[in-house]
Amino acid sequence: MKPTSLAEARKRLSDLERSLNAYSYAMSQISFAGETQDPKNAAEDRGEALTCLDTLHHQTLCADSTKELLDSLEGYKDELTDMEKAELFVLKRMYTQSSCIPAEEAGAFALLTCQATEVWHQAKKDNDWDAFAPYLDKIVATMVKFAGYKDSSRHPYDVWLDEFEPGTSRAFYDSFFNQVKATIVPLVHQIAEKGWQPDTDCISGTFDHDRQMELAVRVAEAEGLNMDALVVRESAHPFTDSVSSNNAFVTTHIFEDNVMSNVYSMLHEGGHALYEQGVNPAYNYTCLRGGTSMGMHEAQSRFFENIVGRSEAYSYPLLQLMKEIYPEQFSSVEPHEFYLANNKAIPSLIRTEADELTYTLHIIIRYEIEQALFAGTITAKDVPVLWKKLYKDYLGVDVPDDSQGALQDIHWAGGDLGYFPTYALGSAFGAQFLDAMKREGIEVDDLMADGNLEPIRDWLEERIWKYGRSKDATELMRIACGQDFDASYFCDYLKEKFIGIYQL
Amino acid sequence: MKPTSLAEARKRLSDLERSLNAYSYAMSQISFAGETQDPKNAAEDRGEALTCLDTLHHQTLCADSTKELLDSLEGYKDELTDMEKAELFVLKRMYTQSSCIPAEEAGAFALLTCQATEVWHQAKKDNDWDAFAPYLDKIVATMVKFAGYKDSSRHPYDVWLDEFEPGTSRAFYDSFFNQVKATIVPLVHQIAEKGWQPDTDCISGTFDHDRQMELAVRVAEAEGLNMDALVVRESAHPFTDSVSSNNAFVTTHIFEDNVMSNVYSMLHEGGHALYEQGVNPAYNYTCLRGGTSMGMHEAQSRFFENIVGRSEAYSYPLLQLMKEIYPEQFSSVEPHEFYLANNKAIPSLIRTEADELTYTLHIIIRYEIEQALFAGTITAKDVPVLWKKLYKDYLGVDVPDDSQGALQDIHWAGGDLGYFPTYALGSAFGAQFLDAMKREGIEVDDLMADGNLEPIRDWLEERIWKYGRSKDATELMRIACGQDFDASYFCDYLKEKFIGIYQL
Numbered sequence A, B: 001m002k003p004t005s006l007a008e009a010r011k012r013l014s015d016l017e018r019s020l021n022a023y024s025y026a027m028s029q030i031s032f033a034g035e036t037q038d039p040k041n042a043a044e045d046r047g048e049a050l051t052c053l054d055t056l057h058h059q060t061l062c063a064d065s066t067k068e069l070l071d072s073l074e075g076y077k078d079e080l081t082d083m084e085k086a087e088l089f090v091l092k093r094m095y096t097q098s099s100c101i102p103a104e105e106a107g108a109f110a111l112l113t114c115q116a117t118e119v120w121h122q123a124k125k126d127n128d129w130d131a132f133a134p135y136l137d138k139i140v141a142t143m144v145k146f147a148g149y150k151d152s153s154r155h156p157y158d159v160w161l162d163e164f165e166p167g168t169s170r171a172f173y174d175s176f177f178n179q180v181k182a183t184i185v186p187l188v189h190q191i192a193e194k195g196w197q198p199d200t201d202c203i204s205g206t207f208d209h210d211r212q213m214e215l216a217v218r219v220a221e222a223e224g225l226n227m228d229a230l231v232v233r234e235s236a237h238p239f240t241d242s243v244s245s246n247n248a249f250v251t252t253h254i255f256e257d258n259v260m261s262n263v264y265s266m267l268h269e270g271g272h273a274l275y276e277q278g279v280n281p282a283y284n285y286t287c288l289r290g291g292t293s294m295g296m297h298e299a300q301s302r303f304f305e306n307i308v309g310r311s312e313a314y315s316y317p318l319l320q321l322m323k324e325i326y327p328e329q330f331s332s333v334e335p336h337e338f339y340l341a342n343n344k345a346i347p348s349l350i351r352t353e354a355d356e357l358t359y360t361l362h363i364i365i366r367y368e369i370e371q372a373l374f375a376g377t378i379t380a381k382d383v384p385v386l387w388k389k390l391y392k393d394y395l396g397v398d399v400p401d402d403s404q405g406a407l408q409d410i411h412w413a414g415g416d417l418g419y420f421p422t423y424a425l426g427s428a429f430g431a432q433f434l435d436a437m438k439r440e441g442i443e444v445d446d447l448m449a450d451g452n453l454e455p456i457r458d459w460l461e462e463r464i465w466k467y468g469r470s471k472d473a474t475e476l477m478r479i480a481c482g483q484d485f486d487a488s489y490f491c492d493y494l495k496e497k498f499i500g501i502y503q504l
Helices: A006-036 A040-061 A064-075 A082-099 A103-126 A129-150 A156-164 A170-194 A209-223 A259-278 A294-308 A312-325 A335-341 A359-375 A380-395 A420-439 A444-449 A454-463 A473-481 A488-502 B006-036 B040-062 B064-075 B082-099 B103-126 B129-150 B156-164 B170-194 B209-223 B259-278 B294-308 B315-325 B335-341 B359-375 B380-395 B420-439 B444-449 B454-463 B473-481 B488-502
Strands: A230-234 A240-244 A247-252 B230-234 B240-244 B247-252
Touching: A006 A040, A006 A064, A006 A082, A006 A230, A006 A240, A006 A247, A006 B006, A006 B040, A040 A082, A040 A103, A040 B006, A040 B240, A040 B247, A064 A082, A103 A129, A129 A156, A129 A359, A129 A380, A156 A170, A156 A359, A156 A420, A170 A359, A170 A380, A170 A420, A170 A488, A209 A230, A209 A259, A209 A312, A230 A259, A240 A259, A240 B040, A247 A259, A247 B040, A259 A294, A259 A312, A259 A454, A294 A420, A294 A454, A294 A473, A312 A335, A312 A444, A359 A380, A359 A420, A420 A444, A420 A454, A420 A473, A420 A488, A444 A454, A454 A473, B006 B040, B006 B064, B006 B082, B006 B230, B006 B240, B006 B247, B040 B064, B040 B082, B040 B103, B064 B082, B103 B129, B129 B156, B129 B359, B129 B380, B156 B170, B156 B359, B156 B420, B170 B359, B170 B380, B170 B420, B170 B488, B209 B230, B209 B259, B209 B315, B230 B259, B240 B259, B247 B259, B259 B294, B259 B315, B259 B454, B294 B420, B294 B454, B294 B473, B315 B335, B315 B444, B359 B380, B359 B420, B420 B444, B420 B454, B420 B473, B420 B488, B444 B454, B454 B473
Parallel strands: A230 A247, B230 B247
Antiparallel strands: A240 A247, B240 B247
């Protein structure tokens, strides 16, 4: 039944959002336990609970009563507050994206991606692309069909790019990536020709687990996280999640032979968590809670990991912290030496281990392959050959096998085609923030050298974080930088930084 | 709409139970995080999520469709499996207990107990019974009203006793407690007259936190818990919860100056967790999962804490474990000395710190006060005077103030009148199990002295644990012991044990 008054519609809006929030809260907490503490035997029952909660979330979101409520609120639009208008906009988008897929087909796709993920795990172990390929073809075919349900007037890959990052498309990414390729590929070749690489001895050694966990917390504190609203734990792969602005989770992974991996994981995940903590608390329990998009989220994490964490300026306080916790290992290390060691840029096979310079090329390769799959110019069986060719062309590396090639990422098995580009977009957003901060007179380098990140955080909070999901990334870029996204900032940033480091 | 076939009814039964299970799973996981790891600022948002999930659970359970389903299954009764019959029985009880309270009144009561709990926290700090008393009166009045909704043909306190522990009533507990009082009160007086107490020097000392956490895990292993289905953490007050037979949580609390508190907390909570782990895994995701009642749960925890953990026989392997972990402190301790130190029985003010002998008297005092409140022979303002009188009469102690008296427990503030007696019942069930095991030829003392608890666990699993909630405690007592509950076993057990220790 349609609400009969604005008051009733408001009450129902609040009830709906509170229910959706409770489901999300529960799924986040259960998943976090799964990654950090659940006993070995818990997996199946956890999966059952998560599946059931996800179904309940979906049923609630896609119920007829939701449609009635949204239509009713549309009718009251002039009387709604700005926040309510934003809630209506976001909820409508969520409703449309979910409800347009028939429940049975959505269920079948969930099952398919579940099976594909299992097959992928084994295929990666066995270096067996052929085992996985039929699943990828089915996943692409289903995603093409679903894209038709969502918006038959657009190219299917555009539909998915836009779903993962509102406002993007092939045209958008083509332009972005062509500019980046034109900058990075020559830089990578110049570095290879030069033949010199920074010495990493100063950050090498063995660092015991317990002291590294202490270090992880100290890094988070130095980054400026609210420790009364944060849980720090360990997991197989670092990640961040949150259930409200008052409760974010970050994890790190401790490698005793790689202490800087812990530091940069924490700076990265801490950036995500700062964003979640910085959202207007009034948005808790509503659909406006949390970061607005994957790209904007990645912008925060990579800003703190790379633009801050791998800057020459921040090398001073970061090295100071290392000296406090590991006086023996770091006492004689110089900041410039530390800075160089943390910025070694060398083409590699594995995306997640790539440096700041070459990372985007890994993304571009995946983007080009996804585009070819959606266009139908290749099918899954053709992927490894194209993968190897692109790694050779862009990064100059030979891919020895598919386990270290096209089978390295879990994303395609999960049906997340269109998702990779958001990783690259985040880095590029960050470089544009840096420029805007400087133009506004924020002495970013001096502040970082002093370890005082507060004015930087304040800038991001005021222009990005506080808005939560109430504004899309494209609008936030205009608010934050006074202009649309422009990849030149990222290209200029990389050029200046790596020409300096490698004296090109 | 009523299901139109047995197949449809079965599908709907499964869907309903899976949803209810998912809500419970989520609430348990969120609460566990709250007790063990959530950041300081998370409390309000956690409360919001829990309230919302509880409401969704209640709405799902009490929906018209649930009633239709239950009626339909009733019609198919002859065709149901035994498991389905049990599910129907348990679900009907859950439905009846929840749906008979009008939603608004249930909400108002939840709010009242929430406020009362806040007031109680402050009142306990301030030693201010008068601040709390009006809330207790309102809680009792509401519970009397609700009891009328549930079963107007019975005395209100009987209704609540039966809700917390099916099959019990005032008549049942009066008989049980009179027998226990007649045994314990004279024993307590004899011990006091004798004037001797065991020396506890051998278990005193300072024991650092990290080694105590290692000890906690070792105790759980020794008790026989499946460590692949268990999480061990710390919290302010030890507790156990579980989300399936494959995932139980136990917590302990570390006092560096009281290592045995950790050991006995772990044995106690481990007993609860053994029960949860031992339920037939086929009951996961159904309403038959988990322990059948509070009393039967407490029977398991107190069995392992006291009947096993504080036995002379088990003192051998337990002391051996202490010697392994703390060789310096325990190397010269003798088992008998250790046994005596762990069984010091001395009347005290605080229920949760009471020894095995006097614990039940603390419960009886609360039971008699609750009975008087429900009978209307006293109101809340009269409680402290009666409390002090009963502590003097039964335990011989003078209660100096209400913070250490009638304000010590959180239960009344939460509306849990009728709950305390289940604690005592559990201990008494356990003594009857011990007798039944021995009658069946299980050499309990020899096994415990060898640290081999497997045959004891097997006995409990086969007769109690595996049934989950498919049978009530009264029926389980008959299955396990071949007879109804009989308090004599508990009285005889206590007499024999404490006459021995105190040489009375």
